[in-house]
Amino acid sequence: MTQKDITFVADFLTEHFNEAPELYNRKGKYFNVERVGQYLKDEDDDLVSPPNTEGNQWFNFLKNSSHLKESPLLFPYYPEKSLHFVKRQMEGVIDQCLQKPADVIGKSVHQAVCMSLYKTSQSEDSPPQLFKLPFLWNDKTSNIHYVLFTILENSISKIHILRRHTDTSRSVSNGILAVEFGNFLNNSINESSDSRCYSCLDAHFYDDETVTVVLTESVEQEGKERVLAQLPLS
Numbered sequence: 001m002t003q004k005d006i007t008f009v010a011d012f013l014t015e016h017f018n019e020a021p022e023l024y025n026r027k028g029k030y031f032n033v034e035r036v037g038q039y040l041k042d043e044d045d046d047l048v049s050p051p052n053t054e055g056n057q058w059f060n061f062l063k064n065s066s067h068l069k070e071s072p073l074l075f076p077y078y079p080e081k082s083l084h085f086v087k088r089q090m091e092g093v094i095d096q097c098l099q100k101p102a103d104v105i106g107k108s109v110h111q112a113v114c115m116s117l118y119k120t121s122q123s124e125d126s127p128p129q130l131f132k133l134p135f136l137w138n139d140k141t142s143n144i145h146y147v148l149f150t151i152l153e154n155s156i157s158k159i160h161i162l163r164r165h166t167d168t169s170r171s172v173s174n175g176i177l178a179v180e181f182g183n184f185l186n187n188s189i190n191e192s193s194d195s196r197c198y199s200c201l202d203a204h205f206y207d208d209e210t211v212t213v214v215l216t217e218s219v220e221q222e223g224k225e226r227v228l229a230q231l232p233l234s
Contacts, residue, residue, distance in 0.1 A: 181199070
């Protein structure tokens with residue numbers, strides 16, 4: 001250790017571990033604890049060395065504002081308590097705020113429709129993940145929910161579109177349909193090729209009337225062709 005290190009430790013001990021006769025009647029050690037560590041103790045006891053808030057601009061601002069002083073939007077300050085205590089207090093308030101909405105939303109949610117998309121073998125320990133690219137879109141003009149997805153297995157060239165009315169008592173035509181890409185791009189991209197087949201890499205709604213898809217050639221080779229297509233929902 002250098003002399004500077006020794007001086008630093010000595011100054012630290014001198015500042016924080018002087019005897020404090022006013023604390024003799026308290027349980028435990030009657031020394032001033034290190035002023036950072038005391039905030040991290042998971043205890044409900046008051047801090048041994050509470051901070052000095054005199055001259056703090058925020059506290060002065062609150063004291064001089066009659067509106068903010070009584071505002072329920074401001075979290076109360078506990079200058080005598082550790083951060084663990086404040087954390088538990090805040091968690092309790094947050095849990096209380098979220099409990100009512102959770103109860104109300106939970107009781108209002110119910111199953112509107114059930115569709116069987118695919119089946120897997122019950123003998124498999126971990127069935128394959130066949131549902132991919134779920135993308136949600138809400139058309140506020142016509143009050144319709146859309147879900148875009150693909151099913152990996154024998155239909156990689158298809159994208160499925162599920163739509164439901166926001167009013168669950170109403171139905172829409174073609175509630176679920178599939179768009180198959182296959183080799184429909186052959187004429188526009190390569191006149192001489194009739195073996196190209198395309199599958200969907202990704203799909204999102206561009207707006208209420210248009211779907212954007214990223215297509216790739218299904219062949220197993222380097223340099224696969226990628227296509228960005230805009231499809232009208234109609």
